[in-house]
Amino acid sequence: MISIVLIGxxxxxxxxxxxxxxxxxxxxxxxxxxxxxxxxxxSHTTKVTTDFNxxxxxxxxxxxxxxxxxxxxSNALGPVSGLVVHTSGTMELSALKKHPHSGVFYPLQSxxxxxxxxxxxxxxxxxxxxxxDFGILEELALAVSESVFQISSKQRKHLHLAAVFVxxxxxxxxxxxxxxxKTHELPFELLKPLIEETVCxxxxxxxxxxxxxxxxxxxxxxxxxxxxxxxxxxxxxxxKLLSNSILEVYGKKL
Amino acid sequence: MISIVLIGxxxxxxxxxxxxxxxxxxxxxxxxxxxxxxxxxxSHTTKVTTDFNxxxxxxxxxxxxxxxxxxxxSNALGPVSGLVVHTSGTMELSALKKHPHSGVFYPLQSxxxxxxxxxxxxxxxxxxxxxxDFGILEELALAVSESVFQISSKQRKHLHLAAVFVxxxxxxxxxxxxxxxKTHELPFELLKPLIEETVCxxxxxxxxxxxxxxxxxxxxxxxxxxxxxxxxxxxxxxxKLLSNSILEVYGKKL
Numbered sequence: 001m002i003s004i005v006l007i008g009x010x011x012x013x014x015x016x017x018x019x020x021x022x023x024x025x026x027x028x029x030x031x032x033x034x035x036x037x038x039x040x041x042x043s044h045t046t047k048v049t050t051d052f053n054x055x056x057x058x059x060x061x062x063x064x065x066x067x068x069x070x071x072x073x074s075n076a077l078g079p080v081s082g083l084v085v086h087t088s089g090t091m092e093l094s095a096l097k098k099h100p101h102s103g104v105f106y107p108l109q110s111x112x113x114x115x116x117x118x119x120x121x122x123x124x125x126x127x128x129x130x131x132x133d134f135g136i137l138e139e140l141a142l143a144v145s146e147s148v149f150q151i152s153s154k155q156r157k158h159l160h161l162a163a164v165f166v167x168x169x170x171x172x173x174x175x176x177x178x179x180x181x182k183t184h185e186l187p188f189e190l191l192k193p194l195i196e197e198t199v200c201x202x203x204x205x206x207x208x209x210x211x212x213x214x215x216x217x218x219x220x221x222x223x224x225x226x227x228x229x230x231x232x233x234x235x236x237x238x239x240k241l242l243s244n245s246i247l248e249v250y251g252k253k254l
Numbered sequence: 255m256i257s258i259v260l261i262g263x264x265x266x267x268x269x270x271x272x273x274x275x276x277x278x279x280x281x282x283x284x285x286x287x288x289x290x291x292x293x294x295x296x297s298h299t300t301k302v303t304t305d306f307n308x309x310x311x312x313x314x315x316x317x318x319x320x321x322x323x324x325x326x327x328s329n330a331l332g333p334v335s336g337l338v339v340h341t342s343g344t345m346e347l348s349a350l351k352k353h354p355h356s357g358v359f360y361p362l363q364s365x366x367x368x369x370x371x372x373x374x375x376x377x378x379x380x381x382x383x384x385x386x387d388f389g390i391l392e393e394l395a396l397a398v399s400e401s402v403f404q405i406s407s408k409q410r411k412h413l414h415l416a417a418v419f420v421x422x423x424x425x426x427x428x429x430x431x432x433x434x435x436k437t438h439e440l441p442f443e444l445l446k447p448l449i450e451e452t453v454c455x456x457x458x459x460x461x462x463x464x465x466x467x468x469x470x471x472x473x474x475x476x477x478x479x480x481x482x483x484x485x486x487x488x489x490x491x492x493x494k495l496l497s498n499s500i501l502e503v504y505g506k507k508l
Contacts, residue, residue, distance in 0.1 A: 067476075090476055090479065108444055108445070108447070108448060109447060109448055109451060110448060110451055110452065110455075110466055112455070112459075112464070112466075117451075121447050122447055123443075123444045123447060125444075147443075147444075147447070149441075149444065151440070154438070155438050155439070155440055157479070157483060158434055158435075158437070158438040158440065158483060159434075159435070159438070159440055159444060159445075160480075161434060161480045161483050161484070162430075162431040162432075162434040162435055162440075162445060163431070163445060163448055164467055164468065164480065164493075165427045165428075165430045165431045165434070165489075165492075165493075166427055166428050166430075166431035166445050166448060166449050166452070167448050167449065167451075167452045167466070167467070168465065168466060168467030168468075168469065168470070168496075168500070169427050169492075169496045170424040170427045170428070170449070170452060171452055171455075171461050171464055171465055171466075172461070172465065172496055172499060172500050172503075173419045173420055173423050173424045173427070174419075174420050174424070174456065174461040175460075175461035175462050175465065175503065176416075176419045176420075176499075177416040177417070177419045177420035177461075178416075178460065178461055178462070180412055180413075180415060180416035180419070181412075181413070181416055183412070184408070184409050184412040184413070185409070186405070186409055186412065186413055186416075187403075188460075189377075189401075190362055190377045190379070190401075190403065190413060191362070191413075191416060191417060191420050192456060193362070193363060193375050193376055193377060193401070194362055194363055194364060194417055194420060194421050195420050195421065195424070195453055195456065196453060197363060197364055197371075197421075198364065198420070198421045198424060198425055199449055199450060199453050201364075201366070201425075202428065202446060202449065205366075206429075206432065206442075207425050207426070207428040207429035207431075207432055208429055208432070210366070210425055211422065211425055211426065211429065212364055212366075212421070212422060212425075213418055213421070213422030214418065214422075215422065216422070222321075222344055225344065225411070226414075226415045226418060229411060229412060229415050230415070234495070234498070234499040234502060235419075235499075237495055238423075238495055238496065238499060239418075239419075241488070241491055241492055241495055242423045242426055242492065244488070245426060245430075245488040245489075245492060246422070246426050248488060249426075249429070
């Protein structure tokens with residue numbers, strides 16, 4: 001049985017908590033949060049505290065707070081004999097330098113408050129300062145997810161950057177698609193099967209092979225016609241830049 | 255029973271053909287293609303011809319050829335008493351001006367040769383020159399799809415443009431994500447659950463609400479750190495432009 005103390009009451013803490021509750025080999029000893037109101041949802045099943053001097057002994061302390069608060073919280077905690085980890089995609093392991101046993105437990109997913117999600121298929125990216133601590137962190141990760149990876153701080157930064165491209169930026173393109181639909185009295189529903197198919201293809205093809213469209217074909221007539229339809233200056237600039245970027249990828253292949 | 259003649263032997267023709275074969279209220283009388291080799295897969299169940307003077311009488315003639323060949327094929331066909339439609343997202347209805355009964359039967363999906371797909375959930379966007387012809391085209395569409403819309407030529411152009419943003423351009427962002435992963439020895443598999451969740455959220459939220467990430471939060475520190483990691487000039491330019499476009503959308507909302 002691995003015992004944990006969860007520090008933080010936000011989105012990530014909430015999702016981790018629900019998954020740990022369902023894992024028979026994990027026990028959440030305590031949830032620590034500054035705001036008593038935000039701690040209420042956790043208090044039905046678990047001891048909660050707002051006092052950093054009242055923290056229970058545990059095998060692993062998970063700091064699931066916003067990036068700019070990690071080092072502050074780490075410094076407020078301790079000294080503890082257990083492993084102290086944060087859950088950030090971007091922060092260095094050294095943010096936890098106060099603690100001799102430190103690591104990272106980064107769930108690569110976009111969590112929303114509105115939508116609960118178990119971690120089973122969420123990739124967990126692990127890192128430890130001392131290799132001897134990897135075993136317990138891996139055991140904890142495997143208790144809630146089938147997708148566990150050992151990733152260095154440097155790799156994690158690049159992974160987070162790649163995540164911004166595939167998640168944040170593609171969602172913005174969906175927003176642009178919806179805006180075009182609304183302006184021309186078309187239901188956004190029309191585009192959803194196409195979006196789903198774009199993602200479905202990733203199971204059988206690399207994005208490089210799956211690429212279609214006027215830029216891939218260097219169909220300048222269609223690209224000019226599209227540019228003439230656009231009015232928003234950001235949409236025009238994005239259409240040009242994305243098309244040029246595609247052209248360069250496939251131009252090099254010719 | 256609606257009888258059709260299918261002109262074209264490419265990707266779209268292939269997918270339409272398979273769906274029509276399975277529709278009890280539709281009969282494909284003939285497939286017309288210039289290239290006898292490409293017609294072979296159709297010939298097992300249906301009469302095929304390469305000769306435009308040998309075209310059978312039918313209720314609907316579907317011209318499923320590449321955009322720049324539509325007008326040529328339309329002019330080579332006829333005169334016929336049935337309804338003549340093309341399947342393009344970008345071409346005007348007037349490309350079929352030779353025919354008094356004309357229309358558009360545009361399936362909004364990205365078809366690949368490698369992946370067969372029935373049309374059941376594919377939106378079919380219909381347009382007719384004479385409103386009196388709408389009934390038969392709608393009946394034909396409903397025989398193969400549950401998602402049928404009447405869309406004008408002007409709307410269809412904007413819809414195709416929106417499709418480029420949500421499909422072609424987001425696939426290119428997936429390619430960039432994969433490139434970053436490869437460069438840093440990370441498996442692209444790590445990003446797939448995140449990509450799937452991005453799309454899954456569209457069922458319960460608008461893209462405008464679903465947006466997350468450093469640009470949405472105006473987290474300049476993370477954005478600067480990301481830019482410092484990028485080396486490819488197109489990726490840098492895209493990161494800046496997409497982030498600025500997101501900032502402007504949410505800046506306006508503050």
